[in-house]
Amino acid sequence: MVKVVKFGGSSLADATQFKKVADIIHSDPERRYVVPSAPGKRFKDDIKVTDLLYKAYYAKSGKEFGKTFETIRQRYQDIIDELNLKLDLSEEFDKIKKAFKDQVSIEYAASRGEYLNGIVLANYLGFEFIDPATVIFIDEHGNYDAEMTDPKLSEKLASVENAVIPGFYGAKNDGSNEIKTFSRGGSDVTGSIVAKNGNVSLYENWTDVSGCLIADPRIVDNPDVIGTITYKELRELSYMGASVLHENSIFPVRSQGIPIVIKNTNKPEDAGTLIVESTCHKPDHVITGIAGKKGFATIMIEKDMMNSEIGFGRKVLQVLEDNQLSFEHTPSGIDTMTIVVETKAFIDKEQQILAGIHRAVEPDSIELESDLALIAIVGRGMRDGRGTAAKVFTALAQKNINIKMIDQGSSELNIIVGVKNIHFEEAIRAIYDMFITNEKKNDR
Numbered sequence: 001m002v003k004v005v006k007f008g009g010s011s012l013a014d015a016t017q018f019k020k021v022a023d024i025i026h027s028d029p030e031r032r033y034v035v036p037s038a039p040g041k042r043f044k045d046d047i048k049v050t051d052l053l054y055k056a057y058y059a060k061s062g063k064e065f066g067k068t069f070e071t072i073r074q075r076y077q078d079i080i081d082e083l084n085l086k087l088d089l090s091e092e093f094d095k096i097k098k099a100f101k102d103q104v105s106i107e108y109a110a111s112r113g114e115y116l117n118g119i120v121l122a123n124y125l126g127f128e129f130i131d132p133a134t135v136i137f138i139d140e141h142g143n144y145d146a147e148m149t150d151p152k153l154s155e156k157l158a159s160v161e162n163a164v165i166p167g168f169y170g171a172k173n174d175g176s177n178e179i180k181t182f183s184r185g186g187s188d189v190t191g192s193i194v195a196k197n198g199n200v201s202l203y204e205n206w207t208d209v210s211g212c213l214i215a216d217p218r219i220v221d222n223p224d225v226i227g228t229i230t231y232k233e234l235r236e237l238s239y240m241g242a243s244v245l246h247e248n249s250i251f252p253v254r255s256q257g258i259p260i261v262i263k264n265t266n267k268p269e270d271a272g273t274l275i276v277e278s279t280c281h282k283p284d285h286v287i288t289g290i291a292g293k294k295g296f297a298t299i300m301i302e303k304d305m306m307n308s309e310i311g312f313g314r315k316v317l318q319v320l321e322d323n324q325l326s327f328e329h330t331p332s333g334i335d336t337m338t339i340v341v342e343t344k345a346f347i348d349k350e351q352q353i354l355a356g357i358h359r360a361v362e363p364d365s366i367e368l369e370s371d372l373a374l375i376a377i378v379g380r381g382m383r384d385g386r387g388t389a390a391k392v393f394t395a396l397a398q399k400n401i402n403i404k405m406i407d408q409g410s411s412e413l414n415i416i417v418g419v420k421n422i423h424f425e426e427a428i429r430a431i432y433d434m435f436i437t438n439e440k441k442n443d444r
């Protein structure tokens with residue numbers, strides 16, 4: 001079995017973290033390919049190396065540039081010194097400094113965090129260093145070019161026993177060999193691409209939490225970790241704001257049926273969360289997770305006899321399309337149609353869209369309401385269960401929270417409720433308690 005291990009920035013923030021990472025890798029010979037991020041925060045108000053690189057790039061030259069560049073250099077030097085490595089990065093830093101002065105490109109600048117960390121980690125582990133600029137190709141939109149990447153990367157990986165392949169960047173796919181990065185957090189994507197091409201059976205994504213949590217820990221105190229989650233469930237939760245993995249990191253492994261496990265570098269003994277295509281593992285609870293977002297608005301359109309007017313919905317949605325606005329949900333009644341949109345995207349086009357709807361379908365009235373929050377209650381366990389919706393509504397009713405909208409996907413994988421922004425946190429806590437805290441109490 002071969003495993004890819006990706007370590008996030010906090011897992012490689014300093015020499016102490018490097019030691020933990022090396023212990024994890026050396027404890028399992030199957031961990032053959034390693035994808036590091038750039039050094040992240042060592043403490044709450046620290047600055048990630050990637051952010052320092054952006055800062056240095058914008059400073060261009062002068063005092064500010066010199067100071068920031070020196071901070072970056074020192075971060076690596078501290079790691080090298082504390083690990084007692086015989087590694088001299090001065091030539092690398094001279095080259096990088098010159099490139100910064102020549103304003104090579106912002107993507108080149110940002111990528112150096114992973115590049116340098118890869119060199120240090122490869123040296124420390126005694127693994128080969130593979131520069132992703134030679135094997136990973138990225139298009140102008142920041143998506144990886146599978147056709148160009150896969151043959152080159154798989155050939156390279158097959159030729160090495162162990163390797164460190166820095167995350168987050170590659171080369172442009174236009175033959176220019178210029179550096180191109182993924183969007184922020186993109187080392188997850190690199191891990192996934194390496195997993196796809198390294199003939200591996202598991203992609204381990206190491207971070208500073210023991211897996212995906214059932215709810216946002218800023219809202220729910222100490223929420224439980226999700227044991228096993230499917231890609232579909234994860235997609236639903238991520239879309240609704242749960243930040244677990246970079247969006248684009250799912251497809252490459254999913255296409256090969258490779259599971260991902262999220263693990264904690266600081267507590268490697270914890271099981272973590274396993275992300276799979278499909279599973280017979282019964283979920284620990286009826287619901288797998290809860291996530292939500294504030295900042296939605298509703299457009300409620302009313303017209304007598306709307307139900308018999310064929311093409312009504314299409315005409316309304318055409319107005320949104322003409323205004324380049326995507327919608328989240330469209331709950332409807334007999335003579336009403338409501339469209340839920342993101343307030344931020346809607347607000348500047350509001351009057352244009354109202355006028356467009358008036359012209360398109362001549363409604364009796366249109367009412368707008370903002371300050372709506374959407375909460376998704378997600379779980380494959382719902383399909384076989386009874387009373388899930390009833391429990392959600394009871395939880396909210398007990399807290400006197402008014403439900404403004406309900407939507408259950410036909411996949412029976414989620415229930416979405418809309419509540420006022422001000423009720424958002426309390427609603428999530430009430431749902432969590434209903435499904436998790438109370439269930440655990442009943443089990444006792």
Ligand code: ASP
Binds near residue numbers: 185
């Ligand atoms: N270092 C990059 C960032 O901070 C990429 C990553 O960590 O995945 O976004």
